[in-house]
Amino acid sequence: MTAPTPADALSLPSWIYQDPEFFALEKQTIFRQAWQLVCHTSDIPNTGDYHSFEFMGESVIVLRGEDGQIRSFHNACRHRASRLLDDPKGHCGRRITCPYHAWTYGLDGRLVAIPQREAFKGLDFGRHGLVPVEQEIFLGFIFVRFEPGLPSVKEMAAPYADELAAYRMEELVPQGRVTFRPRNVNWKNVADNYSDGLHITVAHPGLTRLFGRGYGIEAKPWIDKMWGALRDVPSSNWSERLYQSPCRGWNTCQTIGFVGALNFGSDGRQLPTTVHWVGTKHTVTLTHGQSAHWRFSFVQPSILNCAPEAATNMILTPPNNTSPVLAGRGEKSCNGVFNASPLEFGV
Numbered sequence: 001m002t003a004p005t006p007a008d009a010l011s012l013p014s015w016i017y018q019d020p021e022f023f024a025l026e027k028q029t030i031f032r033q034a035w036q037l038v039c040h041t042s043d044i045p046n047t048g049d050y051h052s053f054e055f056m057g058e059s060v061i062v063l064r065g066e067d068g069q070i071r072s073f074h075n076a077c078r079h080r081a082s083r084l085l086d087d088p089k090g091h092c093g094r095r096i097t098c099p100y101h102a103w104t105y106g107l108d109g110r111l112v113a114i115p116q117r118e119a120f121k122g123l124d125f126g127r128h129g130l131v132p133v134e135q136e137i138f139l140g141f142i143f144v145r146f147e148p149g150l151p152s153v154k155e156m157a158a159p160y161a162d163e164l165a166a167y168r169m170e171e172l173v174p175q176g177r178v179t180f181r182p183r184n185v186n187w188k189n190v191a192d193n194y195s196d197g198l199h200i201t202v203a204h205p206g207l208t209r210l211f212g213r214g215y216g217i218e219a220k221p222w223i224d225k226m227w228g229a230l231r232d233v234p235s236s237n238w239s240e241r242l243y244q245s246p247c248r249g250w251n252t253c254q255t256i257g258f259v260g261a262l263n264f265g266s267d268g269r270q271l272p273t274t275v276h277w278v279g280t281k282h283t284v285t286l287t288h289g290q291s292a293h294w295r296f297s298f299v300q301p302s303i304l305n306c307a308p309e310a311a312t313n314m315i316l317t318p319p320n321n322t323s324p325v326l327a328g329r330g331e332k333s334c335n336g337v338f339n340a341s342p343l344e345f346g347v
Helices: 020-031 158-165 187-194 205-211 238-247
Strands: 036-040 049-055 058-064 070-074 089-091 095-097 104-106 111-113 134-138 141-145 216-219 224-227 258-260 273-278 283-288 295-298 312-317 325-332 338-340
Touching (some): 036 049, 036 058, 058 141, 070 134, 070 141, 205 238
Antiparallel strands (some): 036 141, 049 089, 095 104, 104 111, 134 141, 216 224, 258 295, 273 283, 283 338, 312 325
C-alpha cells in the first residue's frame, strides 16, 4: 500500500478553470479585494494628466490634481453615470466635464458646476463629487482596489523591501510603450506557469543558457520571487551576452539593470570614472578619472559592451541633486568614452 499524496502536491481540479459560476465567485472574493496596478507616477507628471483603468466592469481614472496629489475615482458622472473620460490616458486640463449634461468636477473630485442649477433645488454639491477609489502608491506605482480585505501593497512586499529599494523604482521614467497582448486563458493558468520552474529548460532555452540550472522560484505569502545567477560561460547568442557582460568583476548583478560604478575594461576590471559637463547643451562625456563623483543607474546593461549595439539609456544622479538626469541614447567606444546625445536630457 502506498501513502496518500499530500494535498499540496496536487494540482487544482480542472473544473474550476472553466466554470462560470466559480469565476463569478473569484471576481467577488479575490479580484475586487486585490490591488490592481494602473500606472506609475511618472506617467502622470503634470496637473490634469490622467490614466484610465478598465477592470471587470469597473472604470477608474487616476489623475494628478492642482495640488500635485494623485487621486483615483470611478470614471462615472454622479448625474446619469455617463463615462467622463474615454481615452486610456491623456490630459483633461483643470476640470473634468461630463460629455452628457456638462456636470463639471475639479481635479480633486469636487462637483464645481452644473447647468440649470435652479432645476436641482437642494442639491448638496459636497455629497455629489466623484466617488473615490481606494489607492496606494508603492515605489512610485499606483495601485487601486474596489473592496477592502487584503493587506496593503507595502505589507505584501515587506519580505523584499530591501531588495526592491536598491532599484529606486519611484524615480523611474517611461522609456517606451507597453503593449498588452490578451490571452484567452483562465488567470490561474498564468499563475501556475509563473510558479513552475520545471519548464524553464524545455520552453526557455535562452534563460537556460544564461542561468543553467540555477533558475529559482521562492513563494512568500503574497509575492513570488524568481531569480537566477548568471553563468560565467558566454552565451552563443549575442543579445544574451549583453546581460552577462556587467557581471564580470561584480560580486552580484541583476539581469535587467544595475546600479554602480562604470566598468570599461574588456577583461572585467572596474575602472573609476569622472563626469564632465561640456558646453551649454549639457553634453556629457564620461572618461576614466581618479574617482567616481556620480552614481550611475543603467536602464540596460548593454552599455558595458564594446559593440555597435551598445547604445542604451542612462541615468545620471549628481551627489548634490536628488533628481536623476536622463542622458538619452548614446554610444560607448572601446577606449572608454561615452558621449550622450546633447539634446535628449536636461538639468
